[in-house]
Amino acid sequence: MHLEGIEVKALCDLRKENIERAEHILREFGRPEAENYSEEGMWRKMCECKEIDLIYICTDWLTHTDIAVYALQQGRHVALEVPAAMSVADCWRLVDTAEETRRHCMMLENCCYDAFALTTLNMVQQGVLGEITHAEGSYIHDLRKHYFADEKAGGYHNHWIKLYSQQHTGNPYPTHGLGPVCQWMNIHRGDRMEYLVSMSSRQAGLSAYAGQVFGASSEEAAQSYEMGDVNTTLIHTAKGRTILLQYDVTTPRPYSRHQTVCGTKGFMQKYPVPCLLLDEYGKEPLSGEQFERMMEQYKHPFTAVIGEEARRKNMPNEMNYIMDYRLIHCLRNGLPLDQDVYDAAEWSCITELSERSVRQGSVPVEIPDFTRGNWKER
Known part of the structure; x- marks a missing residue:
């Protein structure tokens, strides 16, 4: 909202309250109304919109790559939240697709x-x-x-x-x-x-915390985890x-x-x-x-x-502001990104x-x- 030379063209979220919150921010800053994509699977339609230059992907970890690859294939630049991918195969998909489409793919490592x-x-x-x-x-x-x-x-x-x-x-x-x-x-x-x-160490922290807060015989304390502490x-x-x-x-x-x-x-x-x-x-x-x-x-x-x-x-977050500023500045001026695919x-x-x-x-x-x-x- 605070950067020059940009327009938010579309909002996409399955939760309508998130869309409404974003729409309120747009109105608060006097920005034009954005297209609303809030139904299941409509993210693909948004990626296909030719008026969009850059797609921001802030979904769960496991959907980052699929959305990014599709957006790149539609000719959009992509900025996606961390981590960009959860497997080596998906990392290669990002690299291969960015190279094939000649589009930028930046992970938002603030x-x-x-x-x-x-x-x-x-x-x-x-x-x-x-x-x-x-x-x-x-x-x-x-x-x-x-x-x-x-x-x-x-x-x-x-x-x-x-x-x-x-x-x-x-x-x-x-x-x-x-x-x-x-x-x-x-x-x-x-x-x-x-x-x-x-x-990795053994897992103990979450189990101990759950036992302390919910009781040793609680359902929470009985949950198991592969992730070490x-x-x-x-x-x-x-x-x-x-x-x-x-x-x-x-x-x-x-x-x-x-x-x-x-x-x-x-x-x-x-x-x-x-x-x-x-x-x-x-x-x-x-x-x-x-x-x-x-x-x-x-x-x-x-x-x-x-x-x-x-x-x-x-x-509220200087790191995010600098990151967004640099991303937009580089795209608008044809410069290499600070972080590439x-x-x-x-x-x-x-x-x-x-x-x-x-x-x-x-x-x-x-x-x-x-x-x-x-x-x-x-």
Whole structure:
């Protein structure tokens, strides 16, 4: 609503209350009325509408790929929520279809536009941290109460997220932690992820929580889950770098995405508290004015310009605003996207590959080269 040069042409949701809420927002901002697609299967008709240039896909994980592929085949650009796909086969479908149709397919990984992540990227690109050898990312978010709350209250009880946890293990939500790391390491732009090993703890958190809240003999406490409480995945790149990736939504740990990077000249980490250590300043992390001065000096232009615009407009989520701004700006000006279909595929394929490794005793599993060898020169 706050970006120039766009018009919302259509709204599509099976829940009419969601459509009505979106229509209210359009009216509130003085936007033209949008076409309404609210019946089962009508998303296909919306994708076929020639007046639409870009389709935003914010559905459940398992329907992302089917909708994206159909939209691309109709000549639409696609922006889809994370993860872009839940299987390696679906990752290849996205890549193949985007290449065949010559249409953009961007995964909406907003954590790449976090101010600290962008400052880190700027420092890495300017060589401040030296040669990067290791980085860490994660999605650690205590969601236990949501697994037993009704959907109308924002919960996952009898919801597709909970069902997925009952049937799968590994890391089903890798991209919040992995996206920024891949950009720091120039993945697909001079390096690529080669293989991974993954290990999951046993499941105990959801069962213990359910027993505590609903009683040990309750139906909730008796539910079983394949998903371990904590998944840890190690990734090795073609240039010999390593990535540690964690997923944990069922322990009391404080929220974290880690955002850790190690170089030959320095170290940066956002969580649990922002930290910057540089050889040239000694063996202790920078603090106070010195830390703030460095963060200001290397503030990324996206944060300095677009982020400031978001703050002036009182936007509730600066990361989302920068992400949407960059997507629209690149499409309108014929520029390469910050995240392309190859990034979407490689970051998302960790979902299946981590589960495969866990179920086979944490064996190494190769990561496909979705660029077909072009990662060295892109």
